[in-house]
Amino acid sequence: MPDARRGGLGRRSVTSIGAALLILFQTSTSAAPPPIEPPPTQRLDVSPRFLSQPNIQDLFPARALKEAVSGVARIQCVSTREGGTRDCRVIEETPLGWGFGQAGLDGMARSRLQPGQVDGQPVDSRVVQPFTFIxxxxxxxxxxxxxxxxxxxxxxxxxxxxxxxxxxxxxxxxxxxxxxxxxxxxxxxxxxxxxxxxxxxxxxxxxxxxxxxxxxxxx
Structure with missing residues (x-):
């Protein structure tokens, strides 16, 4: 009988540990939401356009500027209906390792846009902007x-x-x-x-x- 009780307690402990691990796994997976994708390309009546952008020389990576290295970056963002940007990411950067991608992201963060429109109303839309550093x-x-x-x-x-x-x-x-x-x-x-x-x-x-x-x- 003592052995049976110990065995029963062991099974309950294993069951409890398994449930705890399951809860922990569910919590861990639910804590990392999937990446936000820009809204799908839609037919816009008015495409977004830039109202202001920083001077490209103000964005130039310092080391690349000093060593006369030119580069390009293409940045994809969501142009928001409020005139800003969100969910920006680098989709092209050449050459790598010189900071041009981050410079492009900084450029988009400091830009203002006139949002795209559908039926006369501002909407979120996808925008891709190239940055060329000479x-x-x-x-x-x-x-x-x-x-x-x-x-x-x-x-x-x-x-x-x-x-x-x-x-x-x-x-x-x-x-x-x-x-x-x-x-x-x-x-x-x-x-x-x-x-x-x-x-x-x-x-x-x-x-x-x-x-x-x-x-x-x-x-």
Whole structure:
């Protein structure tokens, strides 16, 4: 009999533990709601449009800006009937690891929209917004100038940051652009320092191509 009672108590204990585990499992699973999906695409009479957006340079990730790395991000949000956004997520980010996705999310959080409309009434709707970040570097060319101010024989003197083909791009720009008169005014012994800003396109960057260094621009 003592053994039977102990056995009965053991079965009740197992049953109680099983019920407790079941309750715990149900509580754990119900505590994590499924992710909120944007409302399905609907036929809008008026599509949402931006009323205000932050300056793209204010969103540029600091490290990418310093190292002249360009990038893109596409952000999907729900444009709310109140003119804000919610449930934003990154659906494209190139290159990864430089903060462009988060920059795009910050941009949407700081934007105001005119909501989409159906039958004259504002409604929640899905919106996808691209953000394009074009980095700019600085190049100084050492060029020759004749008395008629014709420029020739330009050489790369300095590029910041280095290693991103900015100097090669500056040499190309020099063929189609004219130097600033202040640069020309500093000419000494027939040469002068031509300082220019140079864009660093994403298309041929090592982050996009997967190749070390950079791809020399044609020409």
């Amino acid at each position: 980095a700019v570097g600085e190049v100084e060319l050492d060029c020759a100038v004749d008395p008629d101010q014709n420029v020739s024989d330009c050489r790369i003197a300095k590029e910041v940051p280095s290693g991103r083909c900015l100097g090669a791009r500056a040499l190309r720009q020099a063929k189609t652009e004219s130097p600033d008169r202040w640069d020309l005014a500093r000419a000494r012994n027939g040469r002068f320092a031509w300082r220019m800003d140079v864009h660093a396109p994403l298309a041929d960057s090592p982050e996009r191509t997967g190749q070390p260094g950079c791809m020399q621009p044609p020409g």
